Amino acid sequence: MEYVSPEGLRLDGRRPMEMRQIRAEIGAVAKADGSAVFEMGNTKVIAAVYGPREVQNRSQQLSDQALVRCEYSMANFSTGDRMRRPKGDRRSTEISLVIRQTMEACILTHLMPRSQIDIFLQVLQADGGTRSACINAATLALADAGIPMRDLVTSCSAGYLNSTPLLDLNYVEDSAGGPDVTVGILPKLDKVTLLQMDAKLPMDIFENVMQLAMEGCKAVANYIREVLLENTKTLEYRRGV
Amino acid sequence: MGLPNASGDLSSEMEVDAFRRLFPLRFHERHLVESIRPDARPVGRARETTLALGAVASADGSALAKIGSTTMLAAIKMEVMTPSMESPDEGCIAIEFHMPPICSPIVRPGRPAEAAPVVSKQLSDTILSSGMINLKELSLVSGKVAWMAYLDIYCLDADGALFDAALLSAVAAFSHLKIPVVSLNDDGRVVVVSEEQEGGKLENEPVNKEKRKLTLSSIPFSLTCILHKNYILADPTAEEESIMETLVTVVLDSSGQLVSLYKPGGPVLAYSSAVQDCVALTRHRVKELQKILNEAMSDMEVD
Numbered sequence: 001m002e003y004v005s006p007e008g009l010r011l012d013g014r015r016p017m018e019m020r021q022i023r024a025e026i027g028a029v030a031k032a033d034g035s036a037v038f039e040m041g042n043t044k045v046i047a048a049v050y051g052p053r054e055v056q057n058r059s060q061q062l063s064d065q066a067l068v069r070c071e072y073s074m075a076n077f078s079t080g081d082r083m084r085r086p087k088g089d090r091r092s093t094e095i096s097l098v099i100r101q102t103m104e105a106c107i108l109t110h111l112m113p114r115s116q117i118d119i120f121l122q123v124l125q126a127d128g129g130t131r132s133a134c135i136n137a138a139t140l141a142l143a144d145a146g147i148p149m150r151d152l153v154t155s156c157s158a159g160y161l162n163s164t165p166l167l168d169l170n171y172v173e174d175s176a177g178g179p180d181v182t183v184g185i186l187p188k189l190d191k192v193t194l195l196q197m198d199a200k201l202p203m204d205i206f207e208n209v210m211q212l213a214m215e216g217c218k219a220v221a222n223y224i225r226e227v228l229l230e231n232t233k234t235l236e237y238r239r240g241v
Numbered sequence: 242m243g244l245p246n247a248s249g250d251l252s253s254e255m256e257v258d259a260f261r262r263l264f265p266l267r268f269h270e271r272h273l274v275e276s277i278r279p280d281a282r283p284v285g286r287a288r289e290t291t292l293a294l295g296a297v298a299s300a301d302g303s304a305l306a307k308i309g310s311t312t313m314l315a316a317i318k319m320e321v322m323t324p325s326m327e328s329p330d331e332g333c334i335a336i337e338f339h340m341p342p343i344c345s346p347i348v349r350p351g352r353p354a355e356a357a358p359v360v361s362k363q364l365s366d367t368i369l370s371s372g373m374i375n376l377k378e379l380s381l382v383s384g385k386v387a388w389m390a391y392l393d394i395y396c397l398d399a400d401g402a403l404f405d406a407a408l409l410s411a412v413a414a415f416s417h418l419k420i421p422v423v424s425l426n427d428d429g430r431v432v433v434v435s436e437e438q439e440g441g442k443l444e445n446e447p448v449n450k451e452k453r454k455l456t457l458s459s460i461p462f463s464l465t466c467i468l469h470k471n472y473i474l475a476d477p478t479a480e481e482e483s484i485m486e487t488l489v490t491v492v493l494d495s496s497g498q499l500v501s502l503y504k505p506g507g508p509v510l511a512y513s514s515a516v517q518d519c520v521a522l523t524r525h526r527v528k529e530l531q532k533i534l535n536e537a538m539s540d541m542e543v544d
Contacts, residue, residue: 030310048343071350076393077300077316120342
């Protein structure tokens, strides 16, 4: 099957180095301390952050830092066929662990000892790149909750099909069986916090694909900064500053 | 109440937010005496309600309903199945209500919220018994193939009146539902005819010609009220529900008939006059909701 046409267009009309359209909204869940909706093309994710609050399970309390918990679940209707087990299956548990460790690395947990920060992610529509959309949504939600972080964490995926590196794969391209590289970075510090890849890839091509994914992450970071700036201006305006 | 004098003295000096947290019942009663509530609503009015159809593009029918801050996302996915022996020309509906941890600080992952299975059962009973959907419309080939409609409702923000918002979103999703076109292929299995094939030649005759909608008769709408002393508060927020625990939910259909009445105990024992007042409030609310649903549907048709 041809994923990149001879003219250089992908299945959904994008160029190989073009990301899908991103859209973010802060404060979607009124009850949460911080929340955000993040869309990358047709993938739509809601993140809600509760915390810092009292640890619910006393035995897990850490005396010198905050406990970070993360749960990833997909809605039954998020994928093409209705899902039977939206959470608790292996994939959801793995993604929950990965996102928790990614966010934990950048939250300044030593400032909030004996407390708990909960990050909940709900996928409403899944069209490839759910892991990345979740990390981006979690960053926005943590910022909305006012939790101190070292830097934003942004994430994007890239692949290699028909001998072309492709940025931001959708579901069809992802299930093509080619390599799928997911990268998560701290943009200002320029450090990589998450790097996952499956399938085989020669080293030099891997460097290209990873570089492409990092460019994507930086583009997402610029967008997230704009959204946060808008949000702060609105808050200032409401306060009458 | 322990020391009325102490709280009386403190209340004149304390900040409003502190008083609200420390003496919630007195805070709300102070407002009720003036026939108003903390968010400036009159006692009998519901919060602002919005409805958006087609919120989930990948589902066959979907709707997003918001009552105040309470947000519900309902989506319907259709699958084919063999009908049961007792009712060979009827389809089936499965309704599930989920409260993921994002919706509220009291929901913990791993332990589902107490309210979730209760609302799920209530919804299921109300929708199936109201006769809104004729199951015979969900049949494809009598005795062999029928539709199974899976309705999943996700609470995205829980701020009181969960059942009302869930029922509204379920009803809206059903009115948005378009049944996909299918055809029987050579093995006798049902195959969904995708959009591309519709224009060109079809190898097999489609079983149903076009994407049709369900005909809904007698759509149910509901209103939850809280009884406290001799006040009746319509459409409570989560804060009000946690302090004043007596809830009454009345479900009426569009022709004004009573579909369901639910008062699960609670400290306040109501006279029948209080229940009748709730029914009157619900009647008024049904007109509002009907209008909102019709507007949402005509917006969809314009598109």
